[in-house]
Amino acid sequence: MVTLPGNNNILLRAEDLCKTFPLPEGNGVFTALKDVSVTVRNGEVVALLGRSGSGKSTLLRILAGLIPPSSGEVQSGNKAVRGPNPDVAMVFQSFALLPWLTVQENVELGLKARGMGREERRARALKAIDMVGLDGFESAYPKELSGGMKQRVGFARAFVVQPLVLFMDEPFSALDVLTAENLRGEIGDLWEAGTFPAKSILIVTHNIEEAVLLADRVIILGSNPGFVRGEVQIDLSRPRNRATPRFKALVDHIYTVMTNPAAKVAEAVTKVVEVAKPPTPQKAPPEQFPPLPHARAGGLSGLLELLVEQGGRDDLPMLADRLRLEVDDLLPIVDAAALLGFAKVAQGDVMVTPEGHAFATSTILESKEIFRQQVLDHAPLVTLIYQTLKEKNDGEMRADFFLDILDEHYPDEEAERQFGTAVDWGRYSELFEYDARSGWLWLPEVASGGPDE
Amino acid sequence: MLQPTFPPRDELQRPAFSLADIAVLLGTLALLYTFARIGTDMLVSFRPPDIIPGISLDPANLPYYAARSTLRMFVALLWSLTFTLTYGYLAAHSRHAEVILVPLLDILQSIPVLGFLSVTVNGFIALFPGSLLGLEFACIFAIFTGQAWNMTFSFYHSLKTLPRELDEAATLYRLPLWQRFTRLEVPTAMVGLIWNAMMSFGGGWFFIAASESISVLNQHYTLPGLGSYVAAAIAARDLRALGLALLTIGAVIVLIDQLFWKPLVAWADKFKIEQSSASEAPESWLLNMFRAAQLPQLIGEFLAPAGEALDKFLSRLALPLKTPSNTWVSSPWFDRFFNALLVFLTVGLLAGGIRFVVNEVGVGEVAYAALLGLATFGRVALLLGLGTLFWTPIGVAIGFNPRLARLAQPIAQFLASFPANFLFPFATIFFVRTGISLDWGSILLMSLGAQWYILFNTIAGAMSVPTDLREMAANLGLRGWRLWRDLIIPGIFPAWVTGGITASGGAWNASIVSEMVTWGNLTLTANGLGAYVALATAHADWPRIALGVGMMSLYVVGANRLFWRRLYTLAETKYRLT
Numbered sequence A: 001m002v003t004l005p006g007n008n009n010i011l012l013r014a015e016d017l018c019k020t021f022p023l024p025e026g027n028g029v030f031t032a033l034k035d036v037s038v039t040v041r042n043g044e045v046v047a048l049l050g051r052s053g054s055g056k057s058t059l060l061r062i063l064a065g066l067i068p069p070s071s072g073e074v075q076s077g078n079k080a081v082r083g084p085n086p087d088v089a090m091v092f093q094s095f096a097l098l099p100w101l102t103v104q105e106n107v108e109l110g111l112k113a114r115g116m117g118r119e120e121r122r123a124r125a126l127k128a129i130d131m132v133g134l135d136g137f138e139s140a141y142p143k144e145l146s147g148g149m150k151q152r153v154g155f156a157r158a159f160v161v162q163p164l165v166l167f168m169d170e171p172f173s174a175l176d177v178l179t180a181e182n183l184r185g186e187i188g189d190l191w192e193a194g195t196f197p198a199k200s201i202l203i204v205t206h207n208i209e210e211a212v213l214l215a216d217r218v219i220i221l222g223s224n225p226g227f228v229r230g231e232v233q234i235d236l237s238r239p240r241n242r243a244t245p246r247f248k249a250l251v252d253h254i255y256t257v258m259t260n261p262a263a264k265v266a267e268a269v270t271k272v273v274e275v276a277k278p279p280t281p282q283k284a285p286p287e288q289f290p291p292l293p294h295a296r297a298g299g300l301s302g303l304l305e306l307l308v309e310q311g312g313r314d315d316l317p318m319l320a321d322r323l324r325l326e327v328d329d330l331l332p333i334v335d336a337a338a339l340l341g342f343a344k345v346a347q348g349d350v351m352v353t354p355e356g357h358a359f360a361t362s363t364i365l366e367s368k369e370i371f372r373q374q375v376l377d378h379a380p381l382v383t384l385i386y387q388t389l390k391e392k393n394d395g396e397m398r399a400d401f402f403l404d405i406l407d408e409h410y411p412d413e414e415a416e417r418q419f420g421t422a423v424d425w426g427r428y429s430e431l432f433e434y435d436a437r438s439g440w441l442w443l444p445e446v447a448s449g450g451p452d453e
Numbered sequence B: 001m002l003q004p005t006f007p008p009r010d011e012l013q014r015p016a017f018s019l020a021d022i023a024v025l026l027g028t029l030a031l032l033y034t035f036a037r038i039g040t041d042m043l044v045s046f047r048p049p050d051i052i053p054g055i056s057l058d059p060a061n062l063p064y065y066a067a068r069s070t071l072r073m074f075v076a077l078l079w080s081l082t083f084t085l086t087y088g089y090l091a092a093h094s095r096h097a098e099v100i101l102v103p104l105l106d107i108l109q110s111i112p113v114l115g116f117l118s119v120t121v122n123g124f125i126a127l128f129p130g131s132l133l134g135l136e137f138a139c140i141f142a143i144f145t146g147q148a149w150n151m152t153f154s155f156y157h158s159l160k161t162l163p164r165e166l167d168e169a170a171t172l173y174r175l176p177l178w179q180r181f182t183r184l185e186v187p188t189a190m191v192g193l194i195w196n197a198m199m200s201f202g203g204g205w206f207f208i209a210a211s212e213s214i215s216v217l218n219q220h221y222t223l224p225g226l227g228s229y230v231a232a233a234i235a236a237r238d239l240r241a242l243g244l245a246l247l248t249i250g251a252v253i254v255l256i257d258q259l260f261w262k263p264l265v266a267w268a269d270k271f272k273i274e275q276s277s278a279s280e281a282p283e284s285w286l287l288n289m290f291r292a293a294q295l296p297q298l299i300g301e302f303l304a305p306a307g308e309a310l311d312k313f314l315s316r317l318a319l320p321l322k323t324p325s326n327t328w329v330s331s332p333w334f335d336r337f338f339n340a341l342l343v344f345l346t347v348g349l350l351a352g353g354i355r356f357v358v359n360e361v362g363v364g365e366v367a368y369a370a371l372l373g374l375a376t377f378g379r380v381a382l383l384l385g386l387g388t389l390f391w392t393p394i395g396v397a398i399g400f401n402p403r404l405a406r407l408a409q410p411i412a413q414f415l416a417s418f419p420a421n422f423l424f425p426f427a428t429i430f431f432v433r434t435g436i437s438l439d440w441g442s443i444l445l446m447s448l449g450a451q452w453y454i455l456f457n458t459i460a461g462a463m464s465v466p467t468d469l470r471e472m473a474a475n476l477g478l479r480g481w482r483l484w485r486d487l488i489i490p491g492i493f494p495a496w497v498t499g500g501i502t503a504s505g506g507a508w509n510a511s512i513v514s515e516m517v518t519w520g521n522l523t524l525t526a527n528g529l530g531a532y533v534a535l536a537t538a539h540a541d542w543p544r545i546a547l548g549v550g551m552m553s554l555y556v557v558g559a560n561r562l563f564w565r566r567l568y569t570l571a572e573t574k575y576r577l578t
């Protein structure tokens, strides 16, 4: 083991983690994480930020010792992690409370597991419950509580075991906007007050503002396979104010990085630290089928119309805010617009192209025509389905055929989502039709010739 | 931050000792007394052929007999529960055990247990020479076989589908295996487990009637109980005694439902995983009384330290796993060896069984049994068809009317758990009087027990069709056949499939007692596999028992695989309403 200077300052360290999952039907493996190294130091809040499917949760679970890495090692303190990491407590997205236990019993769960006596357990639990503001609810059952209160119990349960590092996997994303804002603020206050019951925090999120609000360091993960693209230092003083230009600049910068897979994380106007290791070139996943962003044709058209109304250009964070969409819901639509040549993204702004303008402003029939052209030019998966159908005499094909092809590149679930998106685009552009019940795809009868005939 | 909106429970003021406490106390004492009194009678000595407990048809004995039968049912339930927890736990937690245990359970579930009564009776009597316990156990075992498999499957399934984040929380907070079991695994499985136990408990009465009084090797064995009371009444052609027995069993079923299952179901409501409070939580007056009483709470508090110590002790015994479960190392060589061994054993057993049967009875007999199986199969199919045609419209009508449904559903459930073989004598008299052949009559007998599953599942299915869908149909002017085709049939399909599977399983099992019935010294027999097995059992003809039961299992498994499973998949994928 290499001893780095300041090693005793490092609470958690993972080196060159890889994680693969077997693909269905023995099609080899799907790489979820590749050569990921992260550290969590004493006294810092680290945020893991990445698009859906970039392996944030997987990474968190490996660090917590809940699933083993395929290769690489996790060290907590100076011990290698094998099995559930005792230095870590976790707050879950869905709260993960046991519905048949009272608030107090839920909080005592981890203490009881350690064989702690009844009185001490009770005293500690009451203190933690008090800390999260649930005084008086000790003997309530989770189903009597609102979502925000349930997550408070989740926090108390984690606090009470006094972990070195507190893990949170999207802890606020199951709550409504205001409740989330409130709870996030309180957690931030607790941290700033210096009485936080853990030394460090590692939080997974796909909310950029949340990351900038809470973290000292934001680690950005890229997808396919998941890898560390780099990290951004958040050198804002606490308590943080969203209204400051710095705050806005950092949010804008991260938006730019997130919407542009090629962008260097370090290419920023503001102060940003580049990680030592450049992103590893990925094992070319499906060269011929780059993944389609999961956006519906209807959503795409809605977004473009909105942008055109805004004068053809808008700031992404503001757009997300106005639409009350999380990054994860907005970015796939923006991605799809970019892929199909309807929009361009630069410096945290999205701009409509002439094609996009035409698509958004013409009649339904015309815009379908435009959409069809762009899809055939830019979405190879849709083109593949269309071509295959055309080559068949009867113009019919089972969906399984394409799903099998996709299964060679994606996990089952993702393969189905890819197929679903392709079908949505194909249907919208009237390239083919699909019956989910029978699982058959076919060419529409009055196709009157495709565009390339 | 947050203000408490209500005081903690233990601060609520209550009278020190209430009427509820007195009721709880008296009830508990009465239960203990009955248990002690009836329990010791199980140990009565028994030396066939001289000392065999007899049955008196005096109605004054009925409560005693009912208590004896009930005790048997509960002992069987306890065994089923123990079996379920161990077997299900092993199957869910060990990959190697799973490979054997799950298919084995599947097979056990499709074997008609009644065919094995003679084997088990002989075995258990040999185990407890000179005591009635052997017979008791044989009877309890028969009931057990009717309960355990369902419960085990339900438990296993719950363990395999634990909500992921709950599972992770338990792992990360390093719950010792014991706490994991008691705080996570059993509670998660609780609702399904209780539901299955309740349903199969109802089925247990059927086995009581079939196994308390049985002839094996021309020797007649009798246990005091409701089942043997009915058997004695049949032998004596005593209609009055039969009627009284019917009333008694009905009363017992209602009592057990009120005093045991209803409170249990109401209590188990807190184990539902869904996080918001349900719109309509099940209620039970008994549970409410228990909750109102102080005594149970006081006792609970008094025992808490002991419970705590026990919990601690058991937790130490079973520490949490060091590695997360999916890294349990297993060498590929051991896997290969294990699989080879399994294949070898299965093939060996199959070959041995087939050789035994063919050597002893010949190929012709096998073909004959297959033919008989076809006859019984035809009866089961006809029963399902007729039952569906008759009960679906009624079930849908009831289900679409919430007030009617609330009334009718418990009745349908009562009828389903009412042991149909208590009614057989009346049907037999009817067949004898009218000269209807049992070849047709047995269909009626089998359906006496089986049809209710179709009814109450259809009711449930119809209730689950969302009102707005029905309003939409009315709005579009869908009526008559179109309404059925477009809305009702797809809507109730999943529930109907569940009902159909249960009904067909029940009908196959019932065929063994339905295709051969007696009234006094008159015996009616139908041509069918059930009668074949019943006859072989009476003569303790091992090869024919094995052949008959094997053939029947083959039919059941075949129908499940080729027919029901496909419908089930269809129901799960295409016709899901949520």
Ligand SMILES: Nc1ncnc2c1ncn2[C@@H]1O[C@H](COP(=O)(O)OP(=O)(O)OP(=O)(O)O)[C@@H](O)[C@H]1O
Binding pocket: A021, A022, A030, A032, A050, A051, A052, A053, A054, A055, A056, A057, A058, A059, A206, A411, A413, A414
């Ligand atoms: N048990 C598994 N088996 C197969 N594939 C898996 C498994 N767990 C995760 N994956 C795949 O690994 C990839 C990363 O998943 P992960 O849940 O870590 O992403 P995430 O960044 O947390 O996404 P999200 O923001 O949607 O939660 C996904 O493509 C997912 O399909």
Ligand SMILES: [Mg+2]
Binding pocket: A056, A057, A058
């Ligand atoms: Mg995730």
